[in-house]
Each structure stands twice: as C-alpha cells, then as structure tokens.
Amino acid sequence: MPDKKIITIFITLVIAFLGYTAYLYLYPPFQTNETDTLVNTGKMVWQNNNCQACHQIYGLGGHLGPDLTNSYSKRGPEFIKAFVMAGTPIMPSFKLNDNEMDALLHYLQHIDSSGSSDPRKFTIHFNGTIE
Ligand code: HEC
Structure with a gap:
C-alpha cells in the first residue's frame, strides 16, 4: 500500500527530527562563559x-x-x-x-x-x- 509507506516514512522523519533536535539541545556544542x-x-x-x-x-x-x-x-x-x-x-x-x-x-x-x-x-x- 503506497499510503502506508508514505505514513511510515513521514513518521520516521518526524521521529528523526525530534530526536536530533532533543540531542542538540541536551548537549550544546558550546560552553557558556560567564561574563564579568x-x-x-x-x-x-x-x-x-x-x-x-x-x-x-x-x-x-x-x-x-x-x-x-x-x-x-x-x-x-x-x-x-x-x-x-x-x-x-x-x-x-x-x-x-x-x-x-x-x-x-x-x-x-x-x-x-x-x-x-x-x-x-x-x-x-x-x-x-x-x-
Ligand atoms: C575608521 C575606521 C576604524 C575605526 C573606527 C577603528 N579602527 Fe582599528 N583599524 C582600522 C584600520 C583601517 C586598521 C588597519 C590599519 C593599518 O594596518 O594601518 C586598523 C587596525 C587595528 C588594529 C590592529 C589589527 C592588526 O592585527 O593589525 C587594532 C588592534 C585595532 N585597529 C583596534 C581598534 C579598536 C579597539 C577600535 C575602537 C576603539 C578601532 N580599532 C577603531 C580602522 C578603524
């Protein structure tokens, strides 16, 4: 069924997007320097x-x-x-x-x-x- 395939791909992409977003926000690649x-x-x-x-x-x-x-x-x-x-x-x-x-x-x-x-x-x- 092509419809099922599209829905599966869509859901996979949404999960990948949310997973990557959560990962980036949980482990930011920068250090926050306190300014004096x-x-x-x-x-x-x-x-x-x-x-x-x-x-x-x-x-x-x-x-x-x-x-x-x-x-x-x-x-x-x-x-x-x-x-x-x-x-x-x-x-x-x-x-x-x-x-x-x-x-x-x-x-x-x-x-x-x-x-x-x-x-x-x-x-x-x-x-x-x-x-
Ligand atoms: C009207 C433009 C202008 C303004 C405003 C200005 N500069 Fe410059 N600055 C230059 C130019 C052009 C050079 C390169 C001069 C040269 O090689 O003779 C330079 C070079 C420098 C350099 C040397 C950089 C290097 O690695 O060779 C430093 C440090 C510097 N400026 C700091 C400052 C600071 C701090 C301020 C503000 C307080 C400032 N400048 C404002 C134009 C400006």
Whole structure:
C-alpha cells in the first residue's frame, strides 16, 4: 500500500527530527562563559567608540579594518594598546584612559577565548555541529 509507506516514512522523519533536535539541545556544542563586569564595560568602550564600524567580531562589522576576534592572542595587549592610542594613517587614534583601555583589553581577551573566527580552523563533529 503506497499510503502506508508514505505514513511510515513521514513518521520516521518526524521521529528523526525530534530526536536530533532533543540531542542538540541536551548537549550544546558550546560552553557558556560567564561574563564579568569588566568585560561588559569593555564592550561598552568598544561600542561607544564605534570600533565595529571598521572592525569585525566573528566576521560581523565593518570591513575597513581587520577582524579582531583573535587579535588578543595573535598580537597581544601591548600591540593593541599601542595601535588604539597612536592610530595609523588609516585608523584614527583613541585617547582612552587607563580604565577604559584595561576594560577594552579584557573584552578582546574574552572574545578571543570564546573561539576562533577563522572557519578553516573549525572542528566539524560527527553530528554536524562545529566548534
Ligand atoms: C575608521 C575606521 C576604524 C575605526 C573606527 C577603528 N579602527 Fe582599528 N583599524 C582600522 C584600520 C583601517 C586598521 C588597519 C590599519 C593599518 O594596518 O594601518 C586598523 C587596525 C587595528 C588594529 C590592529 C589589527 C592588526 O592585527 O593589525 C587594532 C588592534 C585595532 N585597529 C583596534 C581598534 C579598536 C579597539 C577600535 C575602537 C576603539 C578601532 N580599532 C577603531 C580602522 C578603524
């Protein structure tokens, strides 16, 4: 009976869909990092100075400057500090005070520890999720 076959296939697909959905929600492939207040202050420094107009975090943002998701581990805090304070011919300088700079660096460190923004470095798991 073709009708029975269709119903069997439909029910199998629904069960597979619900099973996979439950599995993904029960075992999320990411860790939830608690954010502290200094990181949140740093995020505000980032937003108030409009860094995202020219820079991306995880590929989102402006494209005049480079993606800064992993700049903390690639370049280090001293390099970032020097870049932000001095600027370059194509990036404006920002005269941040010590507290703002400290918070901004904590924010960039936090973003850096959340993962890699380079898709070529992603690990693909057997269940189709990436890390
Ligand atoms: C008007 C656009 C613009 C804004 C706004 C801007 N930047 Fe930039 N930034 C650039 C450009 C362009 C470069 C590349 C400059 C170069 O190589 O001379 C850059 C480079 C950098 C670098 C060095 C990256 C690397 O790995 O070489 C850092 C760090 C940086 N910016 C941080 C910041 C932060 C933090 C802010 C906000 C406080 C900010 N930028 C705001 C345009 C901008």
